[in-house]
Amino acid sequence: MSKKTLHALTGEEQFVRRHIGPDQAQQAHMLQYLGTDSVESLISQTVPENIRLPEPLSIGRSQTEEEALAVLNKIAQKNEIYTSYIGMGYYPTLVPNVILRNVLENPGWYTAYTPYQPEIAQGRLEALLNFQQLSIDLTGMELASASLLDEATAAAEAMALAKRVSKNKKSNIFFVSDDVHPQTIDVVKTRAEMFGFEVIVDQADKAPEHDIFGALIQYPSTTGHITDHSDYIAKLQEQKAVVSVATDFMSLLMLKSPGEMGADVVLGSAQRFGVPMGYGGPHAAFFTTRDKFKRSLPGRVIGVSKDRTDQPALRMAMQTREQHIRREKANSNICTAQVLLANMASFYAVYHGPEGLKDIAERIHRFADIFALGLQQNSFTLAHDHWFDTLTCEVSPEARQEILSRANTAKINLRTDLNTLSVSMNETTTVQDLQVLFDVFCGEQHGLDIQALDQKVVNGDIQSVPEALIRTSTYLDHPVFNQYQSETDMLRYIKRLENKDLALNHSMISLGSCTMKLNATAEMIPVTWPEFSNLHPFAPKDQTAGYQEMIQLLSDWLVNITGYDAVSMQPNSGAQGEYAGLIAIKKYHESRGDGHRNICLIPSSAHGTNPASAQMANMKVIVVACDKQGNVDMDDLKAKAEEVSENLSCIMITYPSTHGVYEETIREICDIIHQHGGQVYMDGANMNAQVGITSPGYIGSDVSHLNLHKTFCIPHGGGGPGMGPIGVKSHLEPFLPGHAVTGGAENGAVAAAEFGSAGILPISWMYIAMMGSEGLKQASEIAILSANYLTQKLAAHYPILYRGQNNRVAHECIVDIRPIKEETGISEMDIAKRLMDYGFHAPTMSFPVAGTLMIEPTESESLEELDRFIDAMVAIKEEINKVERGDWTLENNPLVMAPHTQDDVLQEDWDRAYSREEAAFPLPYVRENKFWPTVTRIDDVFGDRNLICSCPPVEAYT
Template sequence: MVTDLFASRHIGIRKDDLPKMLQTIGVESIDQLIDETIPGEIKLKKPLDLSKEMSEHEFLSHINALSEKNKVFKTYIGLGYNECITPSVIKRNILENPGWYTAYTPYQAEIAQGRLEALLNFQTMICDLTSMELSNASLLDESTAAAEAMTMLYDVRPREQKKNEVVKFFVSNEVMPQTLSLLQTRSKPLGIELVIGDHETFEFDEGFYGALLQYPGKYGQVCDYRSFVQKAKEKEMKVAVATDILSLVLLTPPGEIGVDVVVGTTQRFGIPLGYGGPHAAFFATREAFKRNIPGRIIGLTKDTDGNPALRMALQTREQHIKRDKATSNICTAQVLLAVMAGAYAVYHGPKGLESIANKVHYNARLLSQLLEKQGFKQLNTSFFDTIKVLVPNTGSLKSIAEKKGINFNFIDTNTVSISVNEATSRDDIKLITSCFNELSESNKLNTIATEIKDVIPYSLLRSTPFLENEVFNSYHSETELMRYLKKLERKDLALNHSMIALGSCTMKLNAASQMLPLSMPAWGNIHPFVPIDQAEGYQIVLRELERDLTEITGFAGTSLQPNSGAQGEYAGLMTIRAYHESRGDIHRNICIIPASAHGTNPASAVMAGMKVVVTKTDDRGNIDMADLQDKVEIHSDNLAALMVTYPSTHGVFESSIKKITQLIHDHGGQVYMDGANMNAQVGLTNPATIGADVCHLNLHKTFAIPHGGGGPGVGPICVAEQLLPFLPGNPVIKTGGEKAISAISGAPWGSSLVCLISYGYIKMLGASGLTNSTKIAILNANYIKNRLSGKFDVLYTGEKGRAAHEMIIDCRPFKVHGIEVTDIAKRLMDYGFHAPTVSFPVAGTLMIEPTESENLDELDRFCDAMIAIRAEIDKSSAKEPDNLLKNAPHTLHMVTNDAWEFPYSRQEAAFPLPYVGENKFWPSVRRVDEAYGDRNLICTCIPIEEYMVV
């Protein structure tokens, strides 16, 4: 092993392992396996054209040198992004901790109670501060959350409003520019007419179903919206408010004035700016909309013993499960960032947040009075942290400020806004005022005013308490919070404990060298709207990452803006839509989608204004060519796109893929390839070669951004030449194509900070390492397939009997023993493993994907566990359900209880194989009762004794 070669650290299989694995699979070499797996006509003829691989040490030196090209100014631009202070205890114990950042989405609740509690804290914090009844567990960013509010309110319109031919949505001119751009993107395909104007002069005409307000406004003005909300109610209009979460510590919460939805970002609760993300947005609403709210909700239920347990509530309501009936395609969240924001509130508590908010507000008032003493007019009559100032010439002020290392928000030639923040000190205030002194050539001293005037009317001051729950009033020392976070972490199974073999989700190693740059201030403290020349390091990284992803996919260009895989799907379809419109083919609105596709695919198509036509799959799991031919011919004149996952969702490289894509092109359509399974393509084939026109890539899967318990994710799109002009833009910083569609996410380059991870992954692996990673992923999957042969049936394979990088095993035959696939998933917990993907894409199955970063010993432990479980299944009987699988998982409390009334031993329950005892992971609750929790929906932290019926 070459010790400084990253590939040797990332790829788990060693050269000495190959003979055993190849023999088990029944091939002479890896190349033979690849030839039997991937159709020859789509294999790449030459290696990827990427820069030479770096060692980990070289990469860290390189990324540090690039960071020094960024200019970290004191930035007061605001517009929804503010510098904040990440408490070191949170940075070290969450952001830099693989126990938190390598966990998967908490679908298996029994081994995710820590994350679920942290998210419940987040939801409680949001409900308290907004005074709303219900909050989800985070969304992608404030702008997309606002767009989700617009579409949710569209979906819940009263029946009479749904009859209106013209559907209108009012948007206050105080709304952030990036949010307005998102609303324009989302409204167009749905036929919603946006009306932008002044809320004070707005005429409540017929046809309006809702409105969006900003509180405080984009340049800081705090408006009293009570009259507007009251009039809206009289007209049966629903109202959403985008708000600053820190301001609600001092301001009357929107929920108290009767609004229907409150959205915003929790970025200023300890989350680095990161040149735009990732940050956890929030979405709070009334309980009446609990079955319409986008994203995930964490709720309380009970386990088998009647003890409190948490899980994702209303799972059957998740939007992507509704497929083409969905009003949102949300499939992920910003869990890691929501956990951090919730921990920030836990650490500071209500008094700490009041102290921070008061400091910010005091400094804003102080600055306003100092500038007015210098002769400048401050325009905001009421404000929290942002003032708006008239100046003779913003160009001169910009020049002065930049020389002092300061960024303001220059609105026009005579107006500037300044947003102070948690990190703003008195010295910073003096430096700001010195810029204005220089502008006016004043010799006035920067004296501190003796009396600071109140600027928020008494009627708009908060009067209700918040964060009264015990969790927000218990952990205010570092020792206390460190132990609390460790207590939560111990309840969660993450990659630092064992392999997570999730099909379609590619839970691979998130290398420490890739993660370390996220903690560097020169990457974390860059506002997304700073001048480009202040972000030279970022620009180099982002351009290089775009180039590398373009090379890997074989396309012509890339946009990094989408900040989730589902958002990438939507972005890809919107570029296709724009392409057709540019050619006058406005009528092309049919999107063909295989029945086996991810649920987000049809949801994204509907959001993009397309009609979904489903095509069948055959007995081998491939697209039914005859059915596809029929559907294409029927809809030829109106065909917009085909959405296809490759290799298929069934884990097979379909040999007819080029015929499929050619058929679509022959009928005027474009081909969108879902990049969920790109881990089986990199370096061996690519989307361009199979004939696709656009694909999204899950950087949180194939390119090693951590799942973080359900986010962050990044879903860039790569496009062919004809789609380049339509790549998404941004209203503040120019990006995208010549005919750019409006924004897909709030920041110009989406979640830029975590793009550093994928950049490092590619740079350290290089062309050879990336290609070998793909080969080993396919090797590992086929090794597991053959080891489980005879014990479990694999549903689908390629023409030569090979799996791609994942496979589906059929658990339906075990019903004769009274065993369901869920029982196998829960029993795997006793063996120390997270279950593979359950019942997707086929009900009653497990989809297994080992990835390339697992070693042979771990693969064997997993196979041993599955084979042992099969033996337990054979001993089970539907007539005697009191068995190991039905009672799984077994907790420490069960095994150590004086009473043991089960027909098997404690050792069989908790230590079924010798390896388990070496590193035992204990589920913290028994099997959760999903139905009980949905009937008794509790989604905030209220004392257990108030609601728990055992």
């Protein structure tokens, strides 16, 4: 009997085998079907030889799950968790365990995709609608979005909205109050610089002195001050300015809402509603405005519509505003939300209910009042007379030094400015914490009695909230916020919503360009380690050594994988990565005296975020044609590059192409752009077909963003979080994003925190560590193998739109439904909805070519799952054939009636041309693992004509 090697017995490649779906036998079967004898042979037929890497990656060997977790845990231990009172929009919070275990740690929630197919996304859509209702109620506004990336980004989007809707068309000035959070001011300035706006930062009362199109104020201010802005807002609006207010959910449980003050836009972070600080993210920002501005709202909006049977149904509303449709005319380039985090915040509100939330807010405020009284009794001077949770006191340099020394000994972080110290109370603060704070500020001999101070607060000895600012309006009256306060009820509510959603824990999600691959459990575990989740983003660097080491290792790996020289982790979405990369290009040109270079060439096949990002970087977009094979039309590229040579800034190109092929002219494209003085931006959406085989830097690109939520296994979270770090060649490194709070402020920030959503970076660290050099390359190879196998199988039944050399595709293929629709009337929409009855999420629909389906199987799906999907597509084609033959009419067939709910197939009067069995169980495997959509085909037009973006009354569902 032959014995296995010790290497095999120790399981050093165990994770690679588990991440990659097809085993050796299945790979051999697929290769045989494709008529080739090895993966290497397939790659040589598919990937142009002149871009294949000459050397393997130098990541190292693959680590086992246990090894990688042990190494990362050792790194995490180097982080020191001090008690944080820094505030500035980030607060320690208590994640209810029922939400921690059943949402944040539950693949039913974190592996779902963006709800573009709403019939199988009603659960997360309801949670997002709850988030919108929460946002509307607390801010006192009329309309809310489904979340944005962070508070600073939301403020920048508010400035852009103000410019779009302001009636002061002549002004180019945006005013920012100097008591807005500094990281927010930083991001707003960056955005304004790109748009060519002037930003004035000054005391709020100076705003009316300027001719402005908009203003941003903070309530409560960054140092804790609260004041009634009603008159101020009205005065600015009389001058035709649009006024935005950055605020805090927790404070609005006690304070008069900005909507009641007359604000036009209200924004902020929902982080302290049960989402860990995570060294900066991910967190959901909220954004609310007036109904009349709905067409200018950035980001996504969830709306209430109805399905085919007139039942209420939820969907993403007003999608015509999205950049995939409007491209450079879109409101924003942000094509994602922070869905998982918005859901957590909305569940936090549902679980605590209005009374529970108010108790938390009042406790936080009570601690601030007690602390204020104690400080005043010890002769401290407070900077403000009124506050909610944050106290700022003026201290001498000597006292400051003593206080900070005692704070360090007590492992406490305070907010420190030049002449002040600030303390922000939070949900986790206790009486014991307050005692320690008094010791830190006043010395241990202070003699303060917390109970006595509390009694004085109760007796009204301190009036920290003026009568006019005490909230009197109600909030969260909807039943959803008032009936799930027991853990049993909450658990079942979360489960009920989860059951309405199809996620990766049910079946493959074959979305082209979106790379819905395995998000391994071992990768997710470190996210909730306190050493990673409980750090404030502005904690001193000497307390975050573990994060610095982990981020540096990850950066080094990404540099090796991409062929670039440096990486910035700041962008917290792919679209924001594009924006940061274009800014680097723009600043590089300016540094060389070429600031006039402002033209961005973009192939017609590009992602919609590309032209939207170029517009945000104030570039002029010129579209380059594609030929009949889907490749960049080289003649058109050469002509346009020549024509705009003096003003050419860059090209934005995706590789492999958005059409799913390795264009053989890619090196020539890079050379042409460089010859005309431009830079090459390579969209990183399709890196899953590059890693270990080729790289953007090796091909000749200058900058790329990396979708860590695609290639590097951060899960999509139902439509966010994401991460979009950028890699650059050395000449662009000086122009990477900086950060006003944590250093490197010479370049403006693009996100609120220095490292974006740092709390999810351990996921990608774990993935790369466990895959190693060989495993990463194998992942790319098997993604290509699976895509070609699936393509070849489907080609016998459907037209395939584009192929590369040797008739191969890259990691995805495009199925052309247009001829089928011409012949039968059945559309790509009908196929997408019918796939739900077979238990599958639809492929990417009508992108990048209208009337098509783009399919990407990834490396993580086994041959059995690929074949199940293929069988479903073949069976659907047979159903289409029945319509074509006249067996079924175009109005009465399972495709146009799809998807079928339980109520649908159980209705008493069944007048369909097909059976109930054909409707619900079209193939035998479906019966074994049936997923039931909870609504039938949704009426999109009705939803947009009757826009409702808040929770409908209960009777609407009965």
